[in-house]
Amino acid sequence: MKKGLVLFLAVLMIAVSFMSCSNKEAKAGAPQKLTVWCWDPNFNGYSMGKAVEVYQASHPDVEIEIVDVPDNIEGKIEAGLQAGGAGLPDISLFQDYIIEKFVQNYPGAFVDLKAEGIDHSQFAQYKVAPMTDGDKIYGIPFDTGSTGLFLRTDIISAAGLNPDDYQKSMTWSEVIALGEKVKAATGMPLIAYDNTSFDFLRIMVQSTGTQFFDNSGNVMYDTPAVKKSLAYIKEMDDKGILFMAEGWNNWVAAFNNDQSAGLMNALWIIGTLKSKPENAGKWMVVPTPIVEGVANAQAASNNGGSSWYVLSATKNKDLAVDFLKSTWAGTTPEALGFYNEILKGAGAMGTFLPSRSGSNYTAKDEFFYKSQAVYKDFSAWMEKVPVLYYTPNYTAMRTALGNAMQGMLSGNITTVDGVIDAAAAEYKQTTGN
């Protein structure tokens, strides 16, 4: 034990001395360097890498290091902010639902990019709204989480149905009717559902243009949208239409390995679908089903999506801003070209509106049934995504409701009202609000 401590301290001291060395080098006028944090090297890292290539073509002396932070990037940023900015990168990516919490809890932690001359009217407004605080706008929106219902046409055909009859905007009742037919004929659940994730309910509720909060930002679970969505999930589970997956890998296996006939999620899942080339020509995407009976329900929603932020603790603010401005918010042919490239290369669809003129946005995709132009569809659905706020309490809200929903699916909570009561009770206890 003692030995371990000594070793640890020794390593620490060596590390510290190395760090101070590298600082000195930087001051001596070496090439400028930026550090960027993001997760998922095949998606976010890949996309940022392409932006770096564009920037370095005109700024060969700038070095930009992309650091892969696979786990809880928000927690690491929070730890750095608590330490007064120590150890933080110049630029970081994080999920859109986090920014309101950070803005409330850490005022001034991020650079106001509107003041730095970024024109946010060029981005999808539903992405800009959460990062706006008064007349300050903190981030550069990255990808959209425009959602759809992915269905396997070959399994629908095997159930004696014509997939073309279902390639349209459906209500959840219609989806359930389809699910019952597929289940009866093939024994296969229609939709793979990840029991550890909040995504499914989030997509349903947001498609009605609401969140889980009242107008002043207090948590409100007892809304028609939440109740109706929970009731549909329960009905589908009771009827065996959902494949109940445990976690991401199990969920991916459920729809890639022929254990279910579909899934509902955002367009960024397309890369995962394509990792199974045998399924080429079998998938189709239809609009997000409509939660009928709820005001303003529509056939579009959003799940996930993140944005780039410049941390105020950076020593290279001007360089970081210039880099983002001339790539992610740039209208040069090179910048627009890289947006077009990451759409094809990683299935990452940006929310920079001028970039949608790229050829890949309208291209037919051989991987999909009858070469559906999926990105054209997702791009059109993105326009309908309503402006929504997440409030600083989104994570606590989501955790409590997610737990109550797991209670419903394991049979411990039998009614929708029971789920709402349990979620409200846990939220109150865990936040003290």
Place this chain on the structure above:
Amino acid sequence: MLQIHNRYHRYLNRTGWGFIAPALAFYLVFMLYPIGSSLFLVTQKWRGMSREFVGLGNFVRMAHDQVFWKALGHNFLFMAIQIPLMVFLAMVIAVILHQGIKRFRGIFRTIYFLPVVTSLVAYSILFRILLQSNGLLNNFLHSLKLITEPIGWLNDPFWAKVTIILALTWRWTGYNMVFFLVGLQNINKEIYEAAEVDGASQIRQFFTITLPLLTPVILFSLVTSTSGTMQLFDEPNVLTWEGGPANATMTAALYIYRQAFVLNSDFGYASALSYVMVIIAAVLAFIQIKVLKERN
């Protein structure tokens, strides 16, 4: 005057202070300062950079926080079931390796110790694949006709707890086994020879010689495992998705982390919860030290 000088002058020995200065500096910075400042933290309601004095408010809030008390209950549940199971298994395996097996002893020892040095994330992913509803274990049990419906090892609130207990046992049995092996090697062979001459059976030898002489090792195992289980974090965080399903495997340490870094950025409340945990751990340690002293 001179007497006082004599009595206290050893405290003023500069060389002595010089020797302990580095250790003392680290102790002050990394132990005393955090403890002192955490006493300030518990009186605050934090939201990142903004904080507000609430006095004992965090403790009042805690009294209503059933998620925390449930989590603490899980710590004790795991302690009560997993530790006896693991210590018993570790002892049995050690005895078999020490007395029963003549060949490949080193290989077996390595196999049993391997889980301790295995990457937590790697083994969690493997366990998830084995334990998922359509996973290998359920398929195996099904083919033996032991079950008709798949068991929700990760999905069901009861079975998820069983999974955590099994995973902990798998990971730490080999670690404790090593202590028992050392303990067994320290027992004088002549005692067994004498017992054999007296006609004592193998089983009788185990209960009257091996077990009593291993008592210090058993206590050591219990003490280290108790403090380990009190701080249990990894398995519920990685294996069952942050204490899921629906907080069924939430532990106190994991909940404290989530309060500070995931849910609310509330370092004040998290510190208050930590104090409760420290007090409980201290009481447990005190009891164990008492027991150990009585034994000696």
